[in-house]
Amino acid sequence: MMKPLRDVGIVGYGAYLPRYRISAEEISRVWKMGEDNLHLEEKAVPGLDEDTTTIAIEAARNALRKANLDGSKLSAIWLGSESKPYSVKPTATIVAEAVGATPHTTAADWEFACKAGTEAMQAAIGLVGSGMADYAMAIGADTAQGRPGDQLEYTAAAGGAAFIVGPQEESMAYLEGSHSYVTDTPDFFRRPNQQYPTHGNRFTGEPAYFTHTMMAARQLMDELGYGPEDYDKVVFHQPNSKFPVRVAERLGFEEEQYRDGLLVPYVGNTYAASSGIGLAAILDKADPGERILLASYGSGAGSDAFSFVTTEQITRGRNPIPLVSDYVRRRRQIDYARYARQRGKLVMY
Amino acid sequence: MRKVYVVGIGQTPVQEHWDRSARDLAADSTLQALEQAAIDKADALYVGNALSGELTGQEQVAALVADFAGLTGTEAVRVEAAGASGGAAVRLGYLAVASGVHDTVIVTGVEKMSDLPGPVVEEALVTSTDEEYEAIHGLSLVALHALLMRRYMHDFDLERSDFAHFSVNAHRNGVHNPCAMYRRPISVEAFERAKLVADPISLLDSAPAADGAATVILCSEDVAGDKARSSVEIIGSALATDAVALHDRPNPLFLRAAHQSAQKAYAQAGVGPEQIGIFELHDAFAILAALSLEACGFAGEGQGVRLAMEGEITLEGRIPISTMGGLKARGYPLGASGVYQIVELVQQLRSEAGANQVEARLGMAQSIGGTGGTAVTHILKSPH
Numbered sequence: 001m002m003k004p005l006r007d008v009g010i011v012g013y014g015a016y017l018p019r020y021r022i023s024a025e026e027i028s029r030v031w032k033m034g035e036d037n038l039h040l041e042e043k044a045v046p047g048l049d050e051d052t053t054t055i056a057i058e059a060a061r062n063a064l065r066k067a068n069l070d071g072s073k074l075s076a077i078w079l080g081s082e083s084k085p086y087s088v089k090p091t092a093t094i095v096a097e098a099v100g101a102t103p104h105t106t107a108a109d110w111e112f113a114c115k116a117g118t119e120a121m122q123a124a125i126g127l128v129g130s131g132m133a134d135y136a137m138a139i140g141a142d143t144a145q146g147r148p149g150d151q152l153e154y155t156a157a158a159g160g161a162a163f164i165v166g167p168q169e170e171s172m173a174y175l176e177g178s179h180s181y182v183t184d185t186p187d188f189f190r191r192p193n194q195q196y197p198t199h200g201n202r203f204t205g206e207p208a209y210f211t212h213t214m215m216a217a218r219q220l221m222d223e224l225g226y227g228p229e230d231y232d233k234v235v236f237h238q239p240n241s242k243f244p245v246r247v248a249e250r251l252g253f254e255e256e257q258y259r260d261g262l263l264v265p266y267v268g269n270t271y272a273a274s275s276g277i278g279l280a281a282i283l284d285k286a287d288p289g290e291r292i293l294l295a296s297y298g299s300g301a302g303s304d305a306f307s308f309v310t311t312e313q314i315t316r317g318r319n320p321i322p323l324v325s326d327y328v329r330r331r332r333q334i335d336y337a338r339y340a341r342q343r344g345k346l347v348m349y
Numbered sequence: 350m351r352k353v354y355v356v357g358i359g360q361t362p363v364q365e366h367w368d369r370s371a372r373d374l375a376a377d378s379t380l381q382a383l384e385q386a387a388i389d390k391a392d393a394l395y396v397g398n399a400l401s402g403e404l405t406g407q408e409q410v411a412a413l414v415a416d417f418a419g420l421t422g423t424e425a426v427r428v429e430a431a432g433a434s435g436g437a438a439v440r441l442g443y444l445a446v447a448s449g450v451h452d453t454v455i456v457t458g459v460e461k462m463s464d465l466p467g468p469v470v471e472e473a474l475v476t477s478t479d480e481e482y483e484a485i486h487g488l489s490l491v492a493l494h495a496l497l498m499r500r501y502m503h504d505f506d507l508e509r510s511d512f513a514h515f516s517v518n519a520h521r522n523g524v525h526n527p528c529a530m531y532r533r534p535i536s537v538e539a540f541e542r543a544k545l546v547a548d549p550i551s552l553l554d555s556a557p558a559a560d561g562a563a564t565v566i567l568c569s570e571d572v573a574g575d576k577a578r579s580s581v582e583i584i585g586s587a588l589a590t591d592a593v594a595l596h597d598r599p600n601p602l603f604l605r606a607a608h609q610s611a612q613k614a615y616a617q618a619g620v621g622p623e624q625i626g627i628f629e630l631h632d633a634f635a636i637l638a639a640l641s642l643e644a645c646g647f648a649g650e651g652q653g654v655r656l657a658m659e660g661e662i663t664l665e666g667r668i669p670i671s672t673m674g675g676l677k678a679r680g681y682p683l684g685a686s687g688v689y690q691i692v693e694l695v696q697q698l699r700s701e702a703g704a705n706q707v708e709a710r711l712g713m714a715q716s717i718g719g720t721g722g723t724a725v726t727h728i729l730k731s732p733h
């Protein structure tokens with residue numbers, strides 16, 4: 001388990017979801033004559049002029065407003081994503097400039113499939129916890145692509161979540177400790193010249209998602225001396241609606257503990273933002289003094305686990321800054337044709 | 350022809366062995382059997398394996414298994430007959446000993462199916478059909494069996510749910526087999542609700558692709574010596590083929606190869622189906638289980654499913670099948686399954702089957718390739 005010398009916590013957080021939704025039923029209508037088994041309702045689709053950058057900026061701005069912090073106070077803008085607009089050129093610098101954090105700051109893009117955002121969070125904890133900085137922002141944002149007609153197309157969605165790490169005294173939720181569990185497990189990958197990733201099918205289950213998530217969570221809980229009953233809420237990476245529920249049950253958690261953070265049935269898998277948006281949704285509704293466990297998962301593979309406890313300041317800034325539920329409710333349904341156009345699947349040349 | 354005894358058995362659990370390779374599994378079951386037989390070498394090794402090249406990029410599998418099992422230099426060859434590879438390997442092992450050419454042989458069945466994604470494995474399975482006339486038209490193995498099931502349902506006036514009892518029985522028995530892939534019971538309702546794979550075949554009606562290895566050690570009466578009295582004997586062994594393409598068979602609902610190989614095995618053993626106490630049949634799909642029962646004389650034409658509906662295939666029934674889970678619940682590592690069937694029969698006939706124990710003097714195992722192009726039948730006798 002890792003814990004910095006200086007006590008730190010989340011001083012502000014924010015999320016963003018694009019407004020468009022395509023239903024699983026609609027995707028099934030186009031590809032499977034409507035005969036597929038559907039495990040979620042719909043997923044979030046970015047608009048024509050949205051991408052990981054714009055999504056990250058929205059989430060970052062919400063986080064700064066919630067923290068009541070000026071962007072220039074940030075010493076790091078670290079963005080985790082697997083759908084960055086550039087292969088070479090940081091997206092984080094665009095976000096940093098947009099929120100007023102430049103020029104006296106660090107900025108970088110992080111990559112570890114769906115746990116890139118929580119990797120950035122581990123690092124942000126280190127930066128602030130070491131005393132090198134007072135505020136560091138970790139963002140997870142993605143506009144995931146699913147190969148047309150593929151099983152993953154039902155869930156590959158878009159969204160972003162930003163967390164500002166700062167001193168414990170100013171936190172809405174302070175950190176008790178964190179742990180990361182990582183191995184070289186190639187369950188899901190994409191070479192540079194590939195448009196869509198290669199999915200390891202059943203290999204992405206037990207040896208990948210479940211092993212890493214459970215090992216990180218168990219190690220953290222063991223070292224903190226906690227059991228599932230000590231937590232008020234828990235949130236995991238949500239690639240589909242079955243895995244996070246199954247891993248919660250196997251770790252001994254109940255439905256009322258994971259309910260608040262389980263958003264995949266309504267917004268799909270937002271990849272690097274997945275567990276982060278779930279955490280944001282939990283924080284939106286939490287009372288002071290609630291203990292929360294987050295265990296992300298990224299293919300390749302690994303899991304970052306964090307134990308937070310909310311403070312009296314958790315209720316600050318809930319109004320008028322949009323809650324996750326506001327973004328979930330703000331929706332416009334589109335059909336497959338619109339979706340294909342918006343996701344760049346219709347190529348004219 | 351000499352008598353042939355089974356003096357050692359070994360098996361690995363059947364599952365998706367993410368971190369074990371085919372050679373690792375094969376060496377494991379082989380060493381288990383060698384230890385049980387208290388020997389450390391043999392005259393020959395026959396390896397039953399169907400898709401090593403397609404699924405793992407490895408051919409010359411028999412030499413590899415011999416080497417990794419500490420039997421470097423041993424005469425070894427791989428036997429392939431699609432899903433019947435394991436049974437066919439047992440057949441060749443039997444022939445080697447019965448003919449007097451070899452005194453002790455090892456038969457190991459091994460299959461590693463989890464290194465590639467499901468759809469790729471489905472494509473590889475299609476190599477057991479007629480490539481130029483069936484596969485080329487996009488007919489998958491499950492689709493061909495679906496055609497058989499649909500025809501059968503039409504001819505004999507049955508519902509899809511009537512076939513549930515094969516899977517329900519298999520899963521019930523899998524619960525008490527520590528090597529089985531699926532160890533939870535399923536209900537008729539679950540069978541009815543299961544997702545269709547190729548109408549009318551559902552997810553709960555298809556044996557699962559998996560990884561596993563099983564081994565039997567066969568030897569002559571001389572080599573067995575005093576142990577012969579307490580060893581299971583193979584008293585019937587036969588292999589037959591049929592047209593590979595379903596459309597080339599005069600009656601696709603009659604498994605000619607299964608029938609012929611069973612008849613020959615019965616004749617050799619001097620028995621009929623009435624004397625068989627256990628039948629480890631090839632339940633890759635419920636329809637195949639039903640047709641096997643009919644082809645081998647346990648049920649009349651179109652009565653195979655009714656036999657199951659009447660409960661006669663359970664451990665307590667007239668002709669227990671899939672007593673350790675069968676292909677459906679123990680799992681179906683393709684080329685290894687035929688050897689698992691023999692291993693399980695030996696456990697039964699030695700009274701080592703635990704909660705699944707059936708009192709029987711004679712047991713029959715039958716392994717089928719593709720939709721019935723190859724069938725190999727063995728009849729085993731208990732020691733007492």
